[in-house]
Amino acid sequence: MAKQIGADRLGDFYKEGSRVRKRREWRGFRDTMYDYSRWLWIMMTLGKFVMKPRNVKAMFRYRWMANYLAVPMMVDRHTQGLRGEYLRICHEEQDLVIDDVAKLLDSLFRGDRRIGNDKKFSDKVVLVDENEMTAVMMGFPNLKVLSRETPSTYVSVLLNQYAACHYIDVAQEYGLAGDVCPMPEAEAGVSIDDDAPVLGACAIQCNTTCDGSLLGNGVISQRLEHEDGIPVFQLAAPLRHREDDVQEYAAQEIRNAIAFVEKHTGHKWDWKAYFECAKRVNYATQCRMEWLEMNRTPYPQVFGSNLALYTETNYMAICGRVPAFEKADRKITKLARQAYAKKKMAAKEYRHRAIVWGVQSHFYMDFLVWLLNCWGIVPLTDMLSMVSTKMLVTEDTPENREQAIYDMAWLTENMIMRNRTHGGYKVLLDELWEFVEMFNADMVILWEHMSCKALDGMHGLFEEKAREKGIPLVWVSHDLFDPRIISRQGVRDQINSFMRTVMQEEPIDPSLEVLPDEKSW
């Protein structure tokens, strides 16, 4: 129990066979009181949410809702060992995401035919995929853009490592392949299990990243269109997104999607709203670039899960449409600048500077904090945070309106994950080594999402290049949403073995090397 960073043995908080930890950390008076005040705020947010009878009804209807009981623990996992500015940056992000998801849930249940059944509200709702760039909705300020998959699967697995298992099993019971990516498989499972809210004037699905995603969308859209009577638009963004010859096609897809939404909602595209959003997207990009610039120095500030989780939310799901995220960007940048000026560090020792590449294990998102606390490995940036840095046009002119269509197409093509897993050899392999050089990294941690065919095919090429460059590379296998295949300890063991045998090192905090978190949320 101490104010100093790294004074606690963080592994001692875990209890064998328990879903939760023994107690919360004492971080010194100031930081503990800050963390306590944020915990109070989270409890109030959850309290406000359950005050509405329809939300309580939804809690007893939808299986995935039980995971939301674990919201405070998710925040605890990501703030492990953090002090000062790092703790505040983490709360700025996590608390805003919690607030945003609470609003999303509230809206879903308001329009849901089984729960709130507010028809007027439902007619303003456009459903989108979880893993979908929402750029195409930037010019519809009076419509509600809601994703059913975000709360039912994506956030649920962040809250509880086993959250998707039931739905994966349901999908496989109905004959879906077992070796497909468990993310779209779980999303399809939610639909098959009749566990998705039913609402909306129409929906837009996207050929997000892979064959699994297309499979999942097929199952979901069949139910939406043929049973629920909700028309679905398939936004087919080109996969060879760096090629000039696909851009006109990509732009036409955006025009078609906008026309589809206008037809089914009766709302007209609003250029003023679009350009306001575009300014916010540019501001978020500027901030992210400044954080990454700091991460190139010996004093990185916004990194690990602080960078990864926030970028995923802000870049793709928000896409300039929520002004609160601009405020958060400003606050995070201010905190990062403060810490950078004082040459602060998030852990007591930085031993290695790593680039984390590949698709990270979703059931163990706080692994990045573990890397830092256990082995002193600083995850400077990760593949999913290395997204588009292109500035969008923001002035409303006839030429810019045409360019804006191409900007939206570019963002849609460059969604998180698909901008690296598709688009050719350069974006996945070559640029990794460019980033290693740019960030002065001395290690590469390569997630091997075993169901991701797009990445697995490049295994040998990564190893060949690592040997050529003389950079230590460690593979970490996992199955994204399913901890029954490789557990959290299984993930940690791959790093532990590498660090002890190849790097010949001892952990900074040995209590974290083996954790009894098999049953933990």
Next chain:
Amino acid sequence: MTVFLHILKIVAIVVLALFALTFTVYFFNLDMKLTAAIYPWLDKQYDKVKRDQHL
């Protein structure tokens, strides 16, 4: 003035008691321990919900 001080004293006691209570819940992770106890019961509830399960 005496009445005002008396009210102030009561408010201070209430605030302190609330702080002591919530801080104890926070520090010893009692909120999560309680929800962990509720969780298995909820699972049984979901098994009872009638669903139109199909592909």
